[in-house]
Amino acid sequence: MTRRDARRRVREIAAMAKGELAFGRTGLDFRKLSLEVLDLRANRGWIEWLEAAVATAVIARSRPARTVRFLSELRERHEQDGKPELFEAFETLINDYLAPEKLTNHGYTTATFDSVDHAPIWSGTAAAIAAVEATGHQVFLNSGTLLGVVRDGRLIDHDDDIDLAVILKATTDADAASEWRALAATLAETGALDPEGKRIAGLLKLRGPDGVEVDLFPAWFVEGRLQVYPHTRGELTEEQVLPLVPCPITGHARPRDAEAMLAVNYGEGWRTPDPFFKFDWPRARRVFAPFLKAI
Incomplete structure (x- = not known):
C-alpha cells in the first residue's frame, strides 16, 4: 500500500468512526478497524490517524491507557496548530458517545470519583x-x-x-x-x-x-x-x-x-x-x- 493509499484509508476509517460517534450504531466491526488503524501506524503523527485510533478504540472499548495517550498527543497537535477548539469538539464527541461511561487509564467506567x-x-x-x-x-x-x-x-x-x-x-x-x-x-x-x-x-x-x-x-x-x-x-x-x-x-x-x-x-x-x-x-x-x- 502506498503512503497515499494508507492516508486515504485512514481518512475513511476516521470518517466511519466519527459517524458512529455522532449518530449511533452502524454495525461496523470497530475492533477490527482499530487493529487496521494500528497497522497503519506509520501515519501516527498525523492528526487524522490519531483521531481514527482514538475513535475506533473508544467505540470498541479497547486499550484505554493507550487511547488516553493518543488523546494527549492529539491535543498537543491541535495546540501546535493553534486550533485547540478542534480538539475540544472531538473530546466532546467522545464524551457524549461514552456517557455515562468515562475513559480513564484503567478502562471505560461509570465509577470515577466524581460520581461516588x-x-x-x-x-x-x-x-x-x-x-x-x-x-x-x-x-x-x-x-x-x-x-x-x-x-x-x-x-x-x-x-x-x-x-x-x-x-x-x-x-x-x-x-x-x-x-x-x-x-x-x-x-x-x-x-x-x-x-x-x-x-x-x-x-x-x-x-x-x-x-x-x-x-x-x-x-x-x-x-x-x-x-x-x-x-x-x-x-x-x-x-x-x-x-x-x-x-x-x-x-x-x-x-x-x-x-x-x-x-x-x-x-x-x-x-x-x-x-x-x-x-x-x-x-x-x-x-x-x-x-x-x-x-
Missing part, C-alpha cells in the same frame, strides 16, 4: 494502609491520590483508583527488590493482596473498597535520596519526605514536602488539572531498570 461517595473509599483505604503498616513499614499517599488531596482537597474527579507508596528499609536497588518480593509474599499470606488484581512489575494490588483498585508502589532511600517507582529517582532528599505528616483532608500520611514530590511526578504545571496527563513510562522503566530487573 468518598467516605467508604477512604475507609477502605484506611484498611489497606493498616494491612501494610502491620508489616512494620510506613505508608503514604502517592501519585494521583496525593495530587487530588493537595490540589483539589479531594480525590480527582476523573480518577478511579487509589495510589499508595510503602517505604522500604532497603538502601540499594538490589536490597529494595529483595525486600519488595518479601513484602509481597507477606501481604499475600495475610490476605491483603487483591487476588483478582493484575500482576504488574513494580506495584502490588491491595484489597480496597468495592470497585476501587488500590495500587501500592515501592519507595526507598539511597544515600539520603528518595526513590519511588516509577516517578522519583533521587530528585528529593530524605528531609523533604520524612517525617511523614498527616494529610489535613484524610488524616493519612503524606510526604513532608508533598508539593515538591508532585512537581517531580507531574511537572511544574501540576496545579492545573489535566485528564490526559501522559506519564513517561519508557523513561521510568529505563532509569529504574536495575530495580525492575532484580524483582
Whole structure:
C-alpha cells in the first residue's frame, strides 16, 4: 500500500468512526478497524490517524491507557496548530458517545470519583494502609491520590483508583527488590493482596473498597535520596519526605514536602488539572531498570 493509499484509508476509517460517534450504531466491526488503524501506524503523527485510533478504540472499548495517550498527543497537535477548539469538539464527541461511561487509564467506567461517595473509599483505604503498616513499614499517599488531596482537597474527579507508596528499609536497588518480593509474599499470606488484581512489575494490588483498585508502589532511600517507582529517582532528599505528616483532608500520611514530590511526578504545571496527563513510562522503566530487573 502506498503512503497515499494508507492516508486515504485512514481518512475513511476516521470518517466511519466519527459517524458512529455522532449518530449511533452502524454495525461496523470497530475492533477490527482499530487493529487496521494500528497497522497503519506509520501515519501516527498525523492528526487524522490519531483521531481514527482514538475513535475506533473508544467505540470498541479497547486499550484505554493507550487511547488516553493518543488523546494527549492529539491535543498537543491541535495546540501546535493553534486550533485547540478542534480538539475540544472531538473530546466532546467522545464524551457524549461514552456517557455515562468515562475513559480513564484503567478502562471505560461509570465509577470515577466524581460520581461516588468518598467516605467508604477512604475507609477502605484506611484498611489497606493498616494491612501494610502491620508489616512494620510506613505508608503514604502517592501519585494521583496525593495530587487530588493537595490540589483539589479531594480525590480527582476523573480518577478511579487509589495510589499508595510503602517505604522500604532497603538502601540499594538490589536490597529494595529483595525486600519488595518479601513484602509481597507477606501481604499475600495475610490476605491483603487483591487476588483478582493484575500482576504488574513494580506495584502490588491491595484489597480496597468495592470497585476501587488500590495500587501500592515501592519507595526507598539511597544515600539520603528518595526513590519511588516509577516517578522519583533521587530528585528529593530524605528531609523533604520524612517525617511523614498527616494529610489535613484524610488524616493519612503524606510526604513532608508533598508539593515538591508532585512537581517531580507531574511537572511544574501540576496545579492545573489535566485528564490526559501522559506519564513517561519508557523513561521510568529505563532509569529504574536495575530495580525492575532484580524483582
